Amino acid sequence: MxxxxxxxxxxxxxxxxxxxxxxxxxxxxxxxxxxxxxxxxxxxxxxxxxxxxxxxxxxxxxxxxxxxxxxxxxxxxxxxxxxxxxxYLFLATTEDEADVFRRTVKLHRRLGLGTRIIDMDEAREIVPILNTEPFILGQWNPExxxxxxxxxxxxxxxxxxxxxxxxxxxxxxxxxxxxxxxxxxxxxxxxxxxxxxxxxxxxxxxxxxxxxxxxxxxxxxIKPFKHQLVKTEPIKPGLVNPLVSPPSWNDSYIIQDAEDGGVIGGAGVEHGPTYDVTPTYDFLREVVRWMTRIAPPLKYVHIIRQWAGFYAKTPxxxxxxxxxxxxxxxxxxxxxxxxxxxxxxxxxxxxxxxxxxxxxxxxxxxxxxxxxxxxxxxxxxxxxxxx
Ligand SMILES: Cc1cc2nc3c(=O)[nH]c(=O)nc-3n(C[C@H](O)[C@H](O)[C@H](O)COP(=O)(O)OP(=O)(O)OC[C@H]3O[C@@H](n4cnc5c(N)ncnc54)[C@H](O)[C@@H]3O)c2cc1C
The missing domain is CATH 3.50.50.60 (FAD/NAD(P)-binding domain)
Structure with a gap:
């Protein structure tokens, strides 16, 4: 050395x-x-x-x-x-949230991003297994x-x-x-x-x-907070290409691994401050609830991994x-x-x-x-x- x-x-x-x-x-x-x-x-x-x-x-x-x-x-x-x-596709469940999305798109446009509001027909084209029924509109940026x-x-x-x-x-x-x-x-x-x-x-x-x-x-x-993810067995590539998230559903999201086809799921279940990285059952229960509401066919897919890491959070x-x-x-x-x-x-x-x-x-x-x-x-x- x-x-x-x-x-x-x-x-x-x-x-x-x-x-x-x-x-x-x-x-x-x-x-x-x-x-x-x-x-x-x-x-x-x-x-x-x-x-x-x-x-x-x-x-x-x-x-x-x-x-x-x-x-x-x-x-x-x-x-x-x-x-x-x-x-990334964010999904609004209420009119108030839809208004926030519209304002955010204006900010993005001003700063040169290609973000736009999309309807649920287009959302379904992007994510073929999406449950479009609960959502009013999407905030979509393909970049x-x-x-x-x-x-x-x-x-x-x-x-x-x-x-x-x-x-x-x-x-x-x-x-x-x-x-x-x-x-x-x-x-x-x-x-x-x-x-x-x-x-x-x-x-x-x-x-x-x-x-x-x-x-x-x-x-x-800076404080360490435990955040967790699960991953499913591989499914057909392209079924959940973007990260898809309805923020009002406890910050839940799904995203498909581009290489092995497994779907990764996260949710806003937070523990800490702690340096412990043991996966917990309360997270597993919460995340599968939201994943299967966002994309119902995921009900038939096995979870094969769960793990934890840190959000190192400032105030x-x-x-x-x-x-x-x-x-x-x-x-x-x-x-x-x-x-x-x-x-x-x-x-x-x-x-x-x-x-x-x-x-x-x-x-x-x-x-x-x-x-x-x-x-x-x-x-x-x-x-x-x-x-
Ligand atoms: C569940 C989960 C999902 C996430 N999803 C995303 C996401 O989709 N997109 C995104 O951008 N971010 C995401 N993050 C956050 C992202 O993982 C971190 O912000 C990022 O990895 C931080 O990188 P880093 O190099 O700063 O820290 P780290 O990768 O934590 O590296 C810090 C390193 O410092 C080392 N270290 C500590 N003390 C010492 C010491 N005394 N001497 C020598 N080495 C030391 C540690 O061992 C560690 O390897 C996620 C995090 C979690 C937990």
Whole structure:
């Protein structure tokens, strides 16, 4: 292991690895330290959804850019990341909700997204097994999509390694070295790596890592909440191509794995704060109820897996990104509140630019994601949660 690096990245999830790749592109010597295996945090446990359909300007702009980057990544990295533009379809069950959708479409149009309102005939063409009867209209964007968490993480890992990035698994960081308010490096057990900059990319664990730099755990209040998914046996490809969600049905959603044809189902059953990832029966009961109401033929399909991971939530469900002002050279990109997979391409490029150049062309509103907003008692509009 190197004893000196320009940047040490703590955390080998999609955010840490993609930032390491972008740092290497800018010529930095980078070491990534991961306490388990890469992807073992939340990344390999996510539902794979990618959307620009947020309800506020900052997240729409960031995700519009990220979707553009998702499209380029397979060619750029030389590995297939499994990105497909199969869309997101939100379904309204009440007139009030339909009005919110209409307003959201106006915002999206203004910001250059192709989102539109569709009727249930068109919805049924897009999702042949959809139960259209309970829904008034749909909010549809065909440019949203999904990618493989496994392939994309490995694509960043492999390319970063080819570019000289050192990635060490099963290597927990145990201390952050700080002198006179400047970051000096990290310790991983008895090994020390000196560095000019350190990035905390540990998402659900970020407050514990901040504490290693002498900061209060509550300074940037990110909390781990258990969220779960189930997956069915494979069904005919294309029956549930987009992510389909009626938000008023307890934030439930279904999305078909583009590769193996299994249908993944999620719902807004949340436990925590906790670091426990044991699957629970209350989630299973709730999710199958909604999945089979959204697409009744799923009644005849077996569930073959259930698992849990973390939404690393901030008080306003928006991530924190930037430099931590109390320790020069200590950066954070965490608290993704259920959206870190989709945001990773835009966030990682912007973070690498910030660390190496102090500025970026990525349309990321630093003020919106300021890690210190909670100290000032500021909350952003809550980011729309689903998938
Ligand atoms: C059920 C579920 C569904 C989801 N669906 C979606 C979705 O459809 N779309 C989407 O965009 N997002 C989704 N998410 C959220 C997404 O999984 C996360 O936001 C994303 O994976 C965060 O990536 P990350 O790299 O920041 O964090 P992680 O993948 O959690 O990586 C952080 C890493 O830091 C490591 N670490 C912690 N402490 C230390 C230490 N001291 N030293 C070294 N390493 C350390 C951890 O082991 C971990 O691997 C979902 C999450 C869940 C649980």
């Amino acid at each position: 190197r004893s000196r690096a320009d940047v040490v990245v703590i955390g080998g999830g999609i955010v840490g690895l993609s930032t390491a790749y972008h740092l290497a592109k800018l010529g930095a010597d980078v070491v990534v330290l991961e306490k388990g295996y890469v992807g073992s945090g939340s990344t390999f446990r996510c539902a794979s959804g990618i959307r620009a359909q947020f309800t506020d300007e900052a997240n729409v702009k960031l995700m519009k850019y990220s979707v553009k980057r998702w499209k380029e990544l397979s060619d750029e990295l030389g590995y297939d990341v499994g990105f497909v533009q199969t869309g 949203d999509g999904k990618a493989s968490p496994f392939k994309s993480t490995f694509a960043f890992l492999m390319r970063a390694r080819e570019m000289g990035v050192e990635v060490h698994e099963y290597t927990p960081v145990t201390a952050i070295l700080v002198e006179n308010g400047e970051v000096m490096g990290v310790k991983a057990g008895d090994r020390t790596i000196k560095a000019d900059a350190v990035l905390n990319a540990t998402n659900a664990w970020a407050p514990l890592v901040n504490e290693m730099a002498g900061l209060d755990r509550e300074l940037i209040p 306003d469900s928006n991530p924190v990104m930037g430099e931590i002002k109390y320790v020069n050279g200590l950066y954070i990109a965490a608290g993704f509140s259920g959206h870190g997979f989709m945001m990773a391409p835009g966030v990682s490029e912007a973070m690498a630019d910030l660390i190496m150049k102090g500025r970026t062309k990525v349309p990321l509103d630093w003020e919106w994601y300021d890690p210190h907003r909670f100290e000032r008692g500021e909350l952003r509009t809550s980011a729309f949660q689903i998938g």
